[in-house]
Amino acid sequence: MKKKLAVILAGILLLIVSGCGNSNAGTAEPGQASLPVSGTAVSEPSASEETTAEPSGESSAAETTALETTVPPETTAAETTAAPMVFQDVDETVYVTGQVNFRAEPSLDAEIKAVLSKRASVKRTGIGDEWSRVVQNGEEGYVSNKYLTTEKPKVPAGSVEGQAGTGIYHEGGDILVVIDAGHQGKQMTEKEPNGPGSSTMKAKVASGTEGVSTGNEEYKVTLNVALYLRDELLSRGYSVLMTRETNDVKLSNVDRAQIANEAGADAMVRIHCNSSEKSSVTGALGICQSPDNPYCGDIYKTCLKLTKAVLNGHCEATGRKNTGVWETDTMTGTNWCQVPNTIIEMGYMSNSDEDELMGTEDFQRNAAIGIADGLDDYFGR
Ligand SMILES: [Zn+2]
Numbered sequence: 562m563k564k565k566l567a568v569i570l571a572g573i574l575l576l577i578v579s580g581c582g583n584s585n586a587g588t589a590e591p592g593q594a595s596l597p598v599s600g601t602a603v604s605e606p607s608a609s610e611e612t613t614a615e616p617s618g619e620s621s622a623a624e625t626t627a628l629e630t631t632v633p634p635e636t637t638a639a640e641t642t643a644a645p646m647v648f649q650d651v652d653e654t655v656y657v658t659g660q661v662n663f664r665a666e667p668s669l670d671a672e673i674k675a676v677l678s679k680r681a682s683v684k685r686t687g688i689g690d691e692w693s694r695v696v697q698n699g700e701e702g703y704v705s706n707k708y709l710t711t712e713k714p715k716v717p718a719g720s721v722e723g724q725a726g727t728g729i730y731h732e733g734g735d736i737l738v739v740i741d742a743g744h745q746g747k748q749m750t751e752k753e754p755n756g757p758g759s760s761t762m763k764a765k766v767a768s769g770t771e772g773v774s775t776g777n778e779e780y781k782v783t784l785n786v787a788l789y790l791r792d793e794l795l796s797r798g799y800s801v802l803m804t805r806e807t808n809d810v811k812l813s814n815v816d817r818a819q820i821a822n823e824a825g826a827d828a829m830v831r832i833h834c835n836s837s838e839k840s841s842v843t844g845a846l847g848i849c850q851s852p853d854n855p856y857c858g859d860i861y862k863t864c865l866k867l868t869k870a871v872l873n874g875h876c877e878a879t880g881r882k883n884t885g886v887w888e889t890d891t892m893t894g895t896n897w898c899q900v901p902n903t904i905i906e907m908g909y910m911s912n913s914d915e916d917e918l919m920g921t922e923d924f925q926r927n928a929a930i931g932i933a934d935g936l937d938d939y940f941g942r
Pocket residue numbers: 607609610743744769770779833834
């Protein structure tokens with residue numbers, strides 16, 4: 562609770578500092594990275610991870626913590642003579658589009674009775690020009706219209722496993738994390754554009770790599786970790802949307818990004834194992850876009866922050882060497898993704914020691930814990 566309060570306060574501070582009226586200003590970017598790059602990749606991943614999703618038009622990144630906030634003193638004073646508010650009676654369910662205050666009266670000066678979470682549903686009993694009268698937990702209060710919609714959130718509860726564009730949803734809390742286990746049982750050699758509108762075409766899903774010592778397939782190892790991570794995040798109060806929970810799916814890299822875009826996810830973690838021609842190469846690598854990425858450069862800072870957090874968490878929990886962040890604009894899945902996202906390359910299957918380690922249940926559980934730690938860090942929890 563304390564942490565949550567701190568996040569809210571930080572959001573308010575941010576708004577006050579940057580002035581009111583701009584709803585984007587409140588975005589709780591979990592921390593602007595101070596440095597553009599944390600490290601240079603030693604070696605490139607197997608370059609097989611892409612996806613390509615349809616651009617969904619709006620980025621959910623901006624709405625994570627837009628709190629409606631106090632107006633500057635002079636504005637408040639000037640508006641006191643306004644006509645009394647009129648509410649038209651309605652009876653409908655509405656959904657919260659971004660964390661927002663639930664107030665005793667329809668005024669920014671009114672007592673805050675609660676803070677409603679993104680995706681929460683409330684009953685609306687009256688609607689005015691700027692405020693809605695809503696009932697939450699049997700209590701009447703007011704919420705700014707800007708943060709309410711009648712459109713049900715696109716989180717696909719009960720969705721069909723492996724169906725492109727839906728994912729498998731698990732309700733657990735306010736923050737929605739998409740987990741993508743890299744690759745799948747069968748590669749998809751058909752091509753798809755490397756980015757929205759791009760003429761560069763890449764295979765929909767590559768086969769992934771294979772353990773030099775164990776013969777383990779990458780797609781099985783990534784799924785094991787993804788399933789552990791799902792359970793770990795649910796136990797920590799996150800909601801989780803899985804791109805897949807079995808190996809027998811047909812999900813291109815675009816499809817996978819699209820699942821996150823359409824759900825308006827707060828973050829997406831894509832789990833992979835790396836491979837190098839040099840068997841001596843070891844360590845974990847994080848991947849995100851460059852700031853100049855034509856498709857998603859606008860969320861670069863957020864993605865870098867997420868990438869560093871997840872990579873650090875993973876390395877701490879598994880003892881892998883941290884080889885830094887590789888910024889690249891060649892990944893289809895990154896280029897199409899419009900929510901904060903990262904690729905974690907957990908280690909090298911081309912190194913026999915690391916391959917064998919990654920095949921163990923201990924490692925896979927620890928990797929999940931480490932990634933979850935990174936997400937906690939990123940979200941300030
Ligand atoms: Zn991979």
